[in-house]
Amino acid sequence: MDRERPDSARLRLTESFGGTLPRLAGVVGWPLDHSLSPALHNGWLRRYHISGRYLKLPLSPENFKAGIKLLQHLGFRGVNVTIPHKEDAFQIATRLTEIARRCGSANTLVFGDDGEIFGDSTDGTGFCENLRAHGVALHGRALILGAGGAARAICAALMEKGSDVSIANRSVTRAKALSAQLHGLRHVSWDDWPSHLGAVDLLVNTTSLGMQGAADYDWESALSKARDDLSVADIVYVPLETSLLRQARRRGLRTVDGLGMLIEQARVGFRTWFGKDPQADDATRRALLGALG
Missing domain, CATH: 3.40.50.720 (NAD(P)-binding Rossmann-like Domain)
Structure with a gap:
């Protein structure tokens, strides 16, 4: 992802969705094998009949800044941030919530149309x-x-x-x-x-x-x-x-x-990116338990 020209990558991404980009968000981290965030967010997208996709986006530390800029250019609405990038996410944000500023880390980034990156800490x-x-x-x-x-x-x-x-x-x-x-x-x-x-x-x-x-x-x-x-x-x-x-x-x-924390911290990002306040209920937990196998 990091080596591809931004315009070419955006065109290829658009074509992969049949010519129209849905609302896009994802989770960045290194590694990401353990992440249940895609199962959680995509489950909510299906539940509320929202045209969107939430993707797993492995991003190595040395490529974090360039990767975030590329995702912003590709039309992503934002990302969740997990190990080891939360302090780097704090640094790259152009605007921060008070709690993010106080703790010096961010786990949720929202991309603005004007190039702004809004950082929040919902953990x-x-x-x-x-x-x-x-x-x-x-x-x-x-x-x-x-x-x-x-x-x-x-x-x-x-x-x-x-x-x-x-x-x-x-x-x-x-x-x-x-x-x-x-x-x-x-x-x-x-x-x-x-x-x-x-x-x-x-x-x-x-x-x-x-x-x-x-x-x-x-x-x-x-x-x-x-x-x-x-x-x-x-x-x-x-x-x-x-x-x-x-x-x-x-x-x-x-x-x-830790499953309840995962669900609760995800709600803010989902509401911002996809326009719906999702339920943190038993059905959500059962779905994630199913994803765990």
């Missing part, structure tokens, strides 16, 4: 809506694992709701940078974070640990230090029940998987 609000749906209080003490784009958004959203938030990240430099960016956010040592589980109400994994094909962690040992009323959330959704959630369930802890 945090989507995460909080998913917690609320599972009966988890949003104003307690939370420990977040990770300091990437999703972690930034989740920390900012939880702090906005009144939570007392700490983070642990393998890179101390990134953890300190995020703490400096979000006033009031504390960081604890990655090697020592399990010892803090007796003093928090919520544990959130925003890292790739436990994701299909990624490294994992000795969650059983870590959770042995947790309170009995700890809630445990994982934003990974492939697999749906990560090893963290499995160990938490075995301990009798309340667990929240």
Whole structure:
């Protein structure tokens, strides 16, 4: 995609849709094998009888900026942004929501007709809506694992709701940078974070640990230090029940998987690109579970 001349690429894309471009959006990331976003958005498009397509768009880090510019030229209305591009998406945006500016990352880009790129961060609000749906209080003490784009958004959203938030990240430099960016956010040592589980109400994994094909962690040992009323959330959704959630369930802890967050954070983009506020209901979740196989 990145090597093709923009005008030629647009013509070829138009021809592939029979001469008329539908409303187009997609998800960019590297890699994208795990993404359920196409199943989610295309399912909504079918449900609401909207002429549109939502595509999976693998884009390597070195090609991110050029790829986004090309997609804009091709007539895409915008994209969702996933690992590892959320901070780069923040940088490329010409206009940002306040929450995106505060957390320094963007997971939703909207392309304007005038060349403007509007950046938003919906991960945090989507995460909080998913917690609320599972009966988890949003104003307690939370420990977040990770300091990437999703972690930034989740920390900012939880702090906005009144939570007392700490983070642990393998890179101390990134953890300190995020703490400096979000006033009031504390960081604890990655090697020592399990010892803090007796003093928090919520544990959130925003890292790739436990994701299909990624490294994992000795969650059983870590959770042995947790309170009995700890809630445990994982934003990974492939697999749906990560090893963290499995160990938490075995301990009798309340667990929240990442599928609800995926659904909730996607609604803003879909509404903007396709003109319809989609339902985050049981039918949507069932459809995604079917896509998971």
